[in-house]
Amino acid sequence: MTPAQSALIDAVRAHSGDKAVVTDPDDIAPWLTDWRGRFHGAAPAILAPANVEDMQFAVARAHELGVALVPQGGNTSMVGGATPPADGSALILSLRRMNRIRSIDPAAGLAVVEAGVILANLHEAAEAQGMRFPLTLGARGSATIGGLVSTNAGGTQVLRFGTMRSLVAGVEAVLPDGSRHDGLAALKKDNRGYDLDHLLVGAEGTLGIVTAATLRLVPAVVDRATGWLGVESPAVALTLLRAMERGSGTAIESFELVPKLALDLVLKHIPGTRPPLDSSHPWLVLVDYVAASPDTAKPALEALMQDALAAGLAQDAVVAANEAQAGAFWRLRDSISEAERAEGPTMAHDISVPVDAMPDFMESASARVEAAFPGVHCSAFGHLGDGNVHFHVNAPAGADGDRWRAGVGEAASHMVYDLVVAAGGSISAEHGIGQMKLAELERLSPPARMAALRAIKRAFDPHELMNPGKLVTLAPSPPTP
Amino acid sequence: MTPAQSALIDAVRAHSGDKAVVTDPDDIAPWLTDWRGRFHGAAPAILAPANVEDMQFAVARAHELGVALVPQGGNTSMVGGATPPADGSALILSLRRMNRIRSIDPAAGLAVVEAGVILANLHEAAEAQGMRFPLTLGARGSATIGGLVSTNAGGTQVLRFGTMRSLVAGVEAVLPDGSRHDGLAALKKDNRGYDLDHLLVGAEGTLGIVTAATLRLVPAVVDRATGWLGVESPAVALTLLRAMERGSGTAIESFELVPKLALDLVLKHIPGTRPPLDSSHPWLVLVDYVAASPDTAKPALEALMQDALAAGLAQDAVVAANEAQAGAFWRLRDSISEAERAEGPTMAHDISVPVDAMPDFMESASARVEAAFPGVHCSAFGHLGDGNVHFHVNAPAGADGDRWRAGVGEAASHMVYDLVVAAGGSISAEHGIGQMKLAELERLSPPARMAALRAIKRAFDPHELMNPGKLVTLAPSPPTP
Numbered sequence: 001m002t003p004a005q006s007a008l009i010d011a012v013r014a015h016s017g018d019k020a021v022v023t024d025p026d027d028i029a030p031w032l033t034d035w036r037g038r039f040h041g042a043a044p045a046i047l048a049p050a051n052v053e054d055m056q057f058a059v060a061r062a063h064e065l066g067v068a069l070v071p072q073g074g075n076t077s078m079v080g081g082a083t084p085p086a087d088g089s090a091l092i093l094s095l096r097r098m099n100r101i102r103s104i105d106p107a108a109g110l111a112v113v114e115a116g117v118i119l120a121n122l123h124e125a126a127e128a129q130g131m132r133f134p135l136t137l138g139a140r141g142s143a144t145i146g147g148l149v150s151t152n153a154g155g156t157q158v159l160r161f162g163t164m165r166s167l168v169a170g171v172e173a174v175l176p177d178g179s180r181h182d183g184l185a186a187l188k189k190d191n192r193g194y195d196l197d198h199l200l201v202g203a204e205g206t207l208g209i210v211t212a213a214t215l216r217l218v219p220a221v222v223d224r225a226t227g228w229l230g231v232e233s234p235a236v237a238l239t240l241l242r243a244m245e246r247g248s249g250t251a252i253e254s255f256e257l258v259p260k261l262a263l264d265l266v267l268k269h270i271p272g273t274r275p276p277l278d279s280s281h282p283w284l285v286l287v288d289y290v291a292a293s294p295d296t297a298k299p300a301l302e303a304l305m306q307d308a309l310a311a312g313l314a315q316d317a318v319v320a321a322n323e324a325q326a327g328a329f330w331r332l333r334d335s336i337s338e339a340e341r342a343e344g345p346t347m348a349h350d351i352s353v354p355v356d357a358m359p360d361f362m363e364s365a366s367a368r369v370e371a372a373f374p375g376v377h378c379s380a381f382g383h384l385g386d387g388n389v390h391f392h393v394n395a396p397a398g399a400d401g402d403r404w405r406a407g408v409g410e411a412a413s414h415m416v417y418d419l420v421v422a423a424g425g426s427i428s429a430e431h432g433i434g435q436m437k438l439a440e441l442e443r444l445s446p447p448a449r450m451a452a453l454r455a456i457k458r459a460f461d462p463h464e465l466m467n468p469g470k471l472v473t474l475a476p477s478p479p480t481p
Numbered sequence: 482m483t484p485a486q487s488a489l490i491d492a493v494r495a496h497s498g499d500k501a502v503v504t505d506p507d508d509i510a511p512w513l514t515d516w517r518g519r520f521h522g523a524a525p526a527i528l529a530p531a532n533v534e535d536m537q538f539a540v541a542r543a544h545e546l547g548v549a550l551v552p553q554g555g556n557t558s559m560v561g562g563a564t565p566p567a568d569g570s571a572l573i574l575s576l577r578r579m580n581r582i583r584s585i586d587p588a589a590g591l592a593v594v595e596a597g598v599i600l601a602n603l604h605e606a607a608e609a610q611g612m613r614f615p616l617t618l619g620a621r622g623s624a625t626i627g628g629l630v631s632t633n634a635g636g637t638q639v640l641r642f643g644t645m646r647s648l649v650a651g652v653e654a655v656l657p658d659g660s661r662h663d664g665l666a667a668l669k670k671d672n673r674g675y676d677l678d679h680l681l682v683g684a685e686g687t688l689g690i691v692t693a694a695t696l697r698l699v700p701a702v703v704d705r706a707t708g709w710l711g712v713e714s715p716a717v718a719l720t721l722l723r724a725m726e727r728g729s730g731t732a733i734e735s736f737e738l739v740p741k742l743a744l745d746l747v748l749k750h751i752p753g754t755r756p757p758l759d760s761s762h763p764w765l766v767l768v769d770y771v772a773a774s775p776d777t778a779k780p781a782l783e784a785l786m787q788d789a790l791a792a793g794l795a796q797d798a799v800v801a802a803n804e805a806q807a808g809a810f811w812r813l814r815d816s817i818s819e820a821e822r823a824e825g826p827t828m829a830h831d832i833s834v835p836v837d838a839m840p841d842f843m844e845s846a847s848a849r850v851e852a853a854f855p856g857v858h859c860s861a862f863g864h865l866g867d868g869n870v871h872f873h874v875n876a877p878a879g880a881d882g883d884r885w886r887a888g889v890g891e892a893a894s895h896m897v898y899d900l901v902v903a904a905g906g907s908i909s910a911e912h913g914i915g916q917m918k919l920a921e922l923e924r925l926s927p928p929a930r931m932a933a934l935r936a937i938k939r940a941f942d943p944h945e946l947m948n949p950g951k952l953v954t955l956a957p958s959p960p961t962p
Contacts (some may be wrong), residue, residue, distance in 0.1 A: 107723075108837055152672050163670060166647075179929035189644060189833045189869045189910040191633050191683055192922060192935045193952050198679035202672055242588075258670055352670045388670045427672040441673060448660035452941070453674045459940035460933070471674050 001044040004065040005091060008174070009045050011061045014188045016054040019097070022046040031075055031092055032084065035142075039080035039435060042088035043070070050097040050155030052172065052180065052211045058093065059209060060178025068465045069093040071205040073116060078350065079434025081204050081470050082152065090468060095146045098211055106131050106217070110169060111188050114212045115146025122215075131217040134253075136159040138334055146210045152202035152428030156333075157288075159385045160253045163430065164201065170214035171197040176207070184214045199456070204432050205467040225289045225297035226326035227319040229308060230281030234359035234384065235349045237285050240313040241385050244287070244304050251300065254288035255391040257384040261377070262336045269342040274328070279316045285384075286333050288315065345395040347409040349416050353425035355387035358436055362389065365419045369393060373412050388429040391416055417444055433471045442476060450476075482525040485546040486572060491544045497535040500578070503527040512556055513565065516623075519914060520561035523569035524551070530577040533653065533661065533692045536925050539661025540690060549946045550574040552686040554597060554625030560631065560915025562685050562951055565587050571949060573596040576627045587612050587698070591650060591667050591945035596627025603696075604776045609742065612698040615734075616644040619815055627691045628825055633683035635828035637814075638769075640866045641734045642699065644911065645682065651695035652678040657688070657942045665695045680937070685913050686948040688941040689780030707772045707807035708800040710789060711762030715840035715865065715953055718766050719796040722866050725768070732781065738865040742858070743817045751816045754811070759795045766865075767814050779860055818871070824878040828890040830897050834906035836868035843870065846900045850874060854893050867890065869910040872897055898925055914952045923957060933956075 001009075022028060023045045049055040049070070062069050064405050068090035072082040083463055099116035106129045119133075119140040126133045137143065137155035143161045147153075149171065153164045161167060169186040182334070183197045200210055231237045234257060243257050260282050267273050289304070291297035298319055305317035312411045320326035340346045353361050366378035375396030382389040393412045395404045418429045421444050433441050442450060453472045460466075464474060482490075498540040503509060504526045513522050520901075528550070530536040549571035553563040562888045565571045580597035587610045590749045594603055600621040607614045617625065618636030628634075630652065631918075642648060664678045668878045681691055712718045715738060722736050741763050748754050758765070770785070772778035774879035779800055786798035834842050847859035856877030863870040874893045876885045889960050898908045902925050914922050923931060933954045941947075945955060 023503040031802060105837075108835070118534055127708050154670050158670065165676075175933065179932070180927075181929060181933065182927070185905040186835050187833045187905075187907050187910070188836065188862075188867045189635050189639065190907040191909045191913045192926070194684055194937050195646075195679055195682070195690075196930070196933055198676055201676070203675055207675075254916060268524040278817075350670045353579055354589070354667055355669065356586075383670075386669045424668075427674055428672045429668070430672055432672045433674060445673070446661075446663070448656060448662060448678070451660070452656065452662065452677055455940035456675050456680075456937065459936035 004067050005044055006067050008061050008067045009047070009321045012047050012049070012058050018048050020049050020054060022048060028092070030070060034083045035079050036078070038082040039083040040439040041052065041086050043084040043086035043090060043092045044088055044227060046092040046094050047096040048097045052098070052174065055098070055174050055209060055211055056178045056180055059174045059176065060156065061197055062091075062465060063177050066465065067091060068372055070078065071150070071209050072097060074118065074139065074142035075140040076143045076147065077151070079428070079436035081432055081434030081467070082147070083435070085469055094210070095144060095211070095266050101125050101337065102202060102212065104129050104131070104217070108186070109217045111215050111217055112184055112212060113145045113215055115144060115149070117145045117212050118150060119143050119145065126217050127220060130220050132220045133167070133215060134218050135164055135167055145213060145215070146284065147465050149201055149210045149213050150203060150205050151432040152381070154386070154388065156254050157385065158257060158383060159255055160250050165198070167199055167216045168197065168213050169216055171200050171210055172212040173200050173208040173210045176466050180420035181208065181322050184212065186214050202432065204434065204471045206457060206471045207456065209466070215425050218469070221290050221295040223291040223294050224326070225251055225301040225319055226329050227301055227305060227317060228276040228288065228329060229279050229285045229305060229314040230279060231283045231285055231314050232281070233283060234362050236285060236313055237384055238356070238359050240285065240308055243308065243311065244311060247304050247307060248289070248300065251289050251291060252287060254286065255292045255385045255390070256286040256333050258284045258286065258333060258336065259379055260379045261331065262340065262379050262381050265339040266335045266341050269339040271277060273332055273390065276332065277316045277318055281315055286329060340392055340394060343394065345404050345409065347399040347405065347413050349391040349413065350388070350429050351391050351416070351420045351425055351427060351429045352386070352429035353386040353420065353423045355385065357418055357423055358384060358387050358389065361419070361423050361425070365391065365416065368419065369412055369415055372415060373408050374398045374410065376412060435469055438469070438471070438473065441472070447459070485548050485821065486525055489542050489546050489572065490528070491549045492529050493530070493539050496538050496856055497530050500534060501528060501530050503529060506592060506783055506830060509573070512553060512575070514563045515561050516557055517559075519725055520564040522565035522567050523563040524571060524573045525564055525569055527573040527575050529575040529578045530555065533579070535659055536579065536655050536690060536692055537659045537661055540655045540657065543946060544658050547946065549949045551655065551948050552576060552627070552631070552690050554628035555599065555620065555623035557620040557624045557628065558632070558633065559912040560909070560917035562915030563628070564916070574690065576625060576690070576692070577578070582606050583693065585610050585612070585698070589667070590698045591911060592696050592698055593665055593693060593714060594626050594696055596625060596630070596691050598626045598627065600624050600629060601691040608701055613701045614696060615699050616645055616648055626694060626696070630682055630691045630694050631684060632913045635737050635864070635867070637737060637864065639864060640736055641731050646679070648697045649678065649682055649694050650697055652681050652691055653693040654681050654691045657947050659781050665693065667695050671821070673879065683913070685915065686950045687938060688947065689946070695938050702771050704772040704778040705802055707810050708768050708782055708786060708798060709757040709810060710766045710786065710795040711758050711760060711797040712764045712766055712795050713762070714764060715843050718764060718865055719837070719840055721789055724789065724792065726787060727922045728769065728785050731780065732770050732772060733768060734771050735767065736866045737767040737814050738870070739765045739814060739817065739861055739862045741765065743821065743860050743862050743877050744813065746820040746824050747813050747816045750820040754813055754816065757810055757813065758797045758799055761829050762796055767810060794803040817844070821860065821873055821875060824875065825878065826880055826882040826885050826890065828874045828886065828894050830872040831869070831910050831912045832872050832897070832901045832906055832908060833867065833910035834901065834904045835871040836866065838904055839865060839868050839870065841952065842900070842904050842906070846872065846897065849900065850893055850896055853896060854889050857889065857893060859901065919950070919952070919954065922953070
């Protein structure tokens with residue numbers, strides 16, 4: 001521990017009490033590694049202020065003392081975005097004690113929520129008021145609002161309501177010098193200069209610490225139906241989505257595309273799973289239909305499915321008979337990554353291209369990667385209607401995990417990202433940059449873009465004290481090995 | 482003309498041809514004054530590159546030579562945002578020759594539109610493809626896409642589709658050093674660092690020049706009905722809006738609140754106008770109802786009106802019999818500012834507060850301003866559902882315009898803005914800051930916010946060459962007189 005870190009810890013303890021500081025290595029240990037066990041860091045302490053004033057105090061002192069801070073919520077980053085640097089140069093700044101839902105206003109459709117509130121808890125609180133916070137994702141039991149805002153999280157319900165950015169009506173943040181940005185007032189129109197809220201959404205804590213947000217709520221779901229369809233190709237799946245949307249307005253809230261081989265792996269590796277359809281199809285689609293009146297979703301989804309079968313857009317279809325079966329249907333989708341990992345080493349890529357270009361991209365990118373790296377198998381699944389899939393390159397049977405990843409895996413990843421950029425797409429659709437994609441962002445962004453990112457970072461945090469080594473560094477990052 | 486300006490003009494002419502430079506004072510004159518005749522500037526030349534490469538050349542040379550540029554589209558700013566400085570230190574950079582609609586894709590619901598395209602022309606082009614660009618405003622025959630993006634324009638259709646920001650799927654811009662930001666790819670999910678598109682939207686040309694945008698289109702209107710209702714108060718009007726929204730989903734696209742006195746002034750000063758209702762009411766509401774099937778809008782709006790009358794939310798109501806009458810109905814609303822100016826001097830304030838707080842705000846702010854400045858009369862009208870009204874303070878009869886404005890008018894404006902800030906609102910809901918509100922923004926923003934705005938400005942444009950003297954200056958602006 002450096003003298004400056006020690007002074008910061010003492011100051012925070014004196015100002016905010018013992019609970020605001022964690023120094024026991026056993027208590028710190030779980031927060032030094034990302035949840036997938038890929039990134040490991042070190043930190044001599046966790047600071048955990050319980051309110052925004054204490055947060056301002058801690059950040060202001062850190063600023064004066066030159067101590068770096070790594071903000072952390074549920075620690076569910078997919079890109080090492082919340083793991084401290086390995087040299088122990090930063091303290092973790094935990095948001096978990098800022099866990100109050102300050103207000104829920106069903107009439108206005110707004111909630112003011114602190115950064116440390118766990119997503120599932122917000123879901124419950126909104127439901128208790130007849131409302132719904134419509135963003136959800138696999139990590140909802142751990143992920144916190146601050147992290148979701150700071151990474152502009154996506155998930156499986158983006159089709160209708162957009163990513164976190166479109167659900168954020170305002171942001172409260174502690175800026176790097178300890179001053180407070182209060183953007184919580186939910187103004188539908190406000191043109192007072194550069195939009196600081198939008199700048200902080202997706203900034204991964206590198207420009208300041210998001211401490212609370214005003215979030216949009218929508219009316220609670222009255223009725224929901226979930227079903228699977230078997231289809232011939234991603235192109236047909238997209239045509240199917242457009243047809244279902246024409247027939248139902250905004251009732252289709254999820255439309256997840258899954259290849260047969262991914263489903264087969266789930267059935268092989270995940271206990272208690274069963275195939276949703278009796279027949280076999282090269283591609284499957286999982287659909288969620290939401291209705292505003294009771295007992296109308298299932299018949300409405302069945303009618304859409306009948307149309308799809310009649311039009312030849314799908315070859316088979318089934319609607320869940322009840323909530324338990326709907327849950328089992330979703331479990332198949334949510335278990336794909338786990339099943340692929342159980343099968344062998346895989347390189348995952350969270351990518352997007354313009355929606356209409358996705359079917360072609362999936363086909364051509366898979367063909368090119370499989371041709372360039374004999375034995376690998378590509379598998380793309382996910383949010384077709386958002387132009388966002390998880391593009392996995394799976395190792396040949398029997399490959400040694402670490403060696404394959406460092407060699408063929410890395411090379412294949414380069415190729416995937418090159419193809420994405422050539423298609424006008426994004427190498428990070430919903431997971432952000434963190435530390436994992438820092439070098440690839442540098443490699444694949446035009447110099448003008450990197451210069452703009454650095455200029456913004458320098459303007460807010462010239463000494464790189466806010467989540468250092470994430471998203472962008474002031475010095476060009478080293479090339480990918 | 483300075484030697485640097487002269488060198489820039491020569492370089493642009495040599496690179497981009499004679500059409501790219503205007504130096505005849507008679508041709509320049511109309512662009513030196515804002516359309517309301519309030520702000521006057523000087524400029525030795527207008528540069529008018531016709532494509533993004535030529536725009537990059539001009540901006541890069543200006544950057545090297547240290548010449549300031551004032552971007553200008555339709556010159557319809559309400560806050561002097563496109564008027565050059567009075568000392569002739571800047572050239573005007575006109576976007577009007579960049580007026581191509583690069584593409585319209587009805588299936589994807591997207592158009593790529595250059596900055597100089599006039600809004601009404603985009604409306605027509607979209608309609609020709611069965612689509613609609615849903616943002617509109619009074620200046621649609623002059624205002625250009627670049628200006629609408631750069632000011633995050635609002636207008637009368639924001640209720641359903643939001644401001645310009647929510648209709649922009651991507652931005653192309655020339656940054657202050659002449660490099661290009663290409664954000665035109667319409668990715669529904671993209672988390673590659675700070676959102677540069679959102680930073681440029683509403684930046685009023687102070688961080689770079691928006692040269693094109695990818696805009697969202699929606700299906701063309703199949704049927705529309707327009708009507709007026711007479712109501713008792715703004716609070717009742719808001720209850721009425723909520724009731725109509727519950728009864729119609731997203732069919733209510735406009736909901737404009739107008740006080741009786743404003744309507745009376747329109748009828749007095751605007752030739753050919755007629756009262757929409759036979760009866761007299763303290764407040765009136767203008768509603769646009771949009772339907773997806775032919776001949777359904779009028780009966781649907783009439784049914785909503787019957788419900789409102791039955792519930793006592795309105796005392797009288799009428800639906801336009803045809804398009805001509807609908808046009809006449811809208812003309813009443815669109816003529817309020819002109820009528821108030823004809824009646825006497827007025828101070829206009831484009832303000833917002835949270836939607837639910839607006840009825841109380843209108844009442845209490847009017848009472849306080851009228852008490853503090855005996856003889857003045859406050860009049861607030863506009864976009865109630867957006868929490869955004871145009872709050873006018875009208876001079877007593879017989880007041881001398883310039884003297885009243887500089888004295889009582891300015892003082893009353895201060896008070897209005899103070900009350901807005903106290904209510905958690907914005908002193909610029911849809912018009913931006915420009916040069917008109919520079920000092921008030923400084924006076925009424927927390928130091929942390931001003932520091933953040935300046936840090937961003939400095940990061941992109943440290944020598945203040947991009948639209949100097951607008952939105953924010955690096956030196957604190959002088960206090961309001």
